[in-house]
Amino acid sequence: MALKVGVIGTGMIGQDHIRRLTKVLSGVEITAVNDIDVERAREAAPYGAEVFETPQALIESDNVDAIVICSWGPAHEEQLLACIAAGKPVFCEKPMVTSEESALKVIEAEVAFGKRLVQVGFMRRFDSDYRQLKRVIDSGVVGTPLIYKSVHRNASVPSHYISDMCLNDTLVHDADISRWLLSDEIVGVEVRYPRRSNVGGNDLKNPVIVLLHMEGGAIVDVEISVAIQYGYDIRGEVSGETGVASLPNRPATVVTDMNGIRQAMPEDWRERFIEAYDQEFREWIIAAGQGTATGPSAWDGYASTLTADAALRAADSGKFEKIAMIDKPALYSEPQALAAE
Ligand code: NAD
Ligand code: ISE
Secondary structure: OOEEEEEEOOOHHHHHHHHHHHHHOOOEEEEEEEOOOHHHHHHHOOOOOEEOOOHHHHHHOOOOOEEEEOOOHHHHHHHHHHHHHHOOOEEEOOOOOOOHHHHHHHHHHHHHHOOOOEEEOOHHHHOHHHHHHHHHHHHOOOOOEEEEEEEEEOOOOOOOOOOOHHHHHHHHHHHHHHHHHHOOOEEEEEEEOOOOOOOOOOOOOOOEEEEEEEOOOOEEEEEEEOOOOOOOEEEEEEEEOOOEEEOOOOOOOEEEEOOEEEEOOOOOHHHHOHHHHHHHHHHHHHHHHOOOOOOOOHHHHHHHHHHHHHHHHHHHHOOOEEOOOOOOOHHHOOOOOOOOO
């Protein structure tokens, strides 16, 4: 029987996830949608799906087994807590929430429920290139990881994107993937602003360099650039004691003509991570069908929120800003295997 899913937030990524849940993946049916912009929800609703006036009504509907949250970050806490109260599995786009206090409320509610229900939308963990890089690191072939370089370049960002979002919207992906690849926690953050790019408008403090200090001593060097114009360019390279391992350039057709030999760049996250999002939902559908969640957890959402908060403090202070985590609840202590294996 198909998993009956309700989608909250039918903007850019909400519409893309509706497309994959209706046109790409099987075992799932969208029965409900909601958006504070009701007209937008109506336009995005697939045939037969009910448009709900409020997220709460959608979450409580008997015709909804599981929920996908694609609303704005500040709305996530209330919607996640309502899903947990209803005992329904929920996929929530990043950032899970926007403050430490909110993250702790989500963790507390899930721990009290006693079973994982929350999966956070850190899709890089489902990308085949990142998975291969993790296998290489875990195999020990490059020795103990010492440095990880994470390059996160967006062609452009929407007009509502402000400087802080480099740290509390974009950086969360690099924070999460670094923790996952290195199997380690982030204990402190430094932020440096190089010469500002004049391209992209918005008066953005862009680019920005972030150093993530890992508990085991490795340092992650992150470049966030959000107006590079030429495409969506994501890179990752680990330097170990005895070798280096990198993500490949995305395989793409090589074009040779009078302008030279070149490979196309993905335009944006939708294109670069299309297979990763598909795989993320394939695995979520299976887990949600069993009444639970897989992959990035509320603990991972909490860790990335703390990193974003520390990065914002470091941007202001110009200093190293420490991160202190609560003890990890047993619910999140099981090893996170590659979900497909
Ligand atoms: P968007 O502005 O295009 O869409 C958000 C939608 O949510 C809008 O239609 C808005 O009306 C609706 N909304 C806002 N608050 C709501 C509420 N309280 N209840 C119901 N609907 C509400 O934004 P987007 O780019 O689609 O981003 C949505 C979320 O997805 C954000 O958290 C963003 O960070 C995340 N995102 C993740 C990725 C990724 O790569 N994983 C990529 C893009 C966006
Ligand atoms: C966006 O919200 C995403 O999550 C993208 O993956 C990221 O590259 C972009 O910078 C964010 O704004």
